[in-house]
Amino acid sequence: MPFTLILNNIAKHIHLTPDEQAIFTGMLRTQTVKRKQFWLSDGDICKHSAFVTAGCLRGFTVDKNGIEHVLSFAPVDWWMADMYSLISQKPGILNVEALEDTQILLLSKTNQEILYKQIPKFEHFFRVLVENSLVASQQRLIDGLSLTAEERYNNFCKRYPTLIYTLPQKQIASYIGVTPEFFSRMRSKM
């Protein structure tokens, strides 16, 4: 099993002894999500955090007009969950779909809580992880309020340089908050 990636991801913020690594990896489950399959659907209760080891996920919501809005992409080495649902254990609003055949490692909420108690360093790790997500989310909020679509696209390119080439551009359009048509027009002018 390829746990190197997730252990390195964690090692960026906390140091684990071999024993602790074993406890942690023992809690993980592997799952494959084929292209276009859903890992999580609108209305589900989110019971796991997912860590992507291959492929790419996208998290999106669907508004009352049926339009999709991409909240986040999770390429290799990223975490994904419906935070609202994971925390509250109520039905969530997020859909998570694989953009290509994707491998994830699952950590259940239950195990995550056991981890917090047995190895408090994990509380630190996830706090830092969530803090960084919050900063990114707030920055995106500010960008949405103060930048034009073109500027937001440039930001996107800087922040996800790898994704620009692999992602269908309608997904990028949705992420920066414009229609595919407008996005296409915008790009042809650049």
Added chain:
Amino acid sequence: MPFTLILNNIAKHIHLTPDEQAIFTGMLRTQTVKRKQFWLSDGDICKHSAFVTAGCLRGFTVDKNGIEHVLSFAPVDWWMADMYSLISQKPGILNVEALEDTQILLLSKTNQEILYKQIPKFEHFFRVLVENSLVASQQRLIDGLSLTAEERYNNFCKRYPTLIYTLPQKQIASYIGVTPEFFSRMRSKM
């Protein structure tokens, strides 16, 4: 010193012994921010988390056209900081101004880190706090992408029922992401 409020705020998520309470409150500093005064300015390095015990703060950024965008309000019993700057200890982008004469309790980043080591429960507390902020921030992102200004205003009213009456409406307009002029027109039609 009125530490009851902040201790109750914390007691919502973790239980502290009297000794731990003493350690914690010993780390706090009181500060008064008069109406229209700034607690934090664009470019400052944020060295504290602030907890509001009286009054109300607003956090906002200023874009390249000089337009202000409100990121958050912090009435009594709320926390405020420039998360980006607090985490990275680099110059931030947030301005924090008192909307009325305001009392805050300050916890320095240094003390916060000492707290994490001495009383690991605080790591839990702040993780939960940040998780909730993240959920709120993501919800606001989704709302910005999928709702009209009017719907966002209704959401705002539900989420901050007390603030609607005390806040100048240009601040609400800025929070929901429209100009004061449009906001005024919108309200007269409701």
Added chain:
DNA sequence: TACTTTTCTTAACCTACATCAACTTCCTCC
């Protein structure tokens, strides 16, 4: 290979919201 489905492009027209400007009402502070 051909067939289907999805994605991308282009064009004409539309709308939610912005901008500018002038006026009124409300605070606030001397």
Added chain:
DNA sequence: GGAGGAAGTTGATGTAGGTTAAGAAAAGTA
């Protein structure tokens, strides 16, 4: 308590980006 600034209103006009639609290109499927 009154003067001056800030906040709110209202109207005319402007624009970024949406909608609809239809065809072209690309990618998945068999």
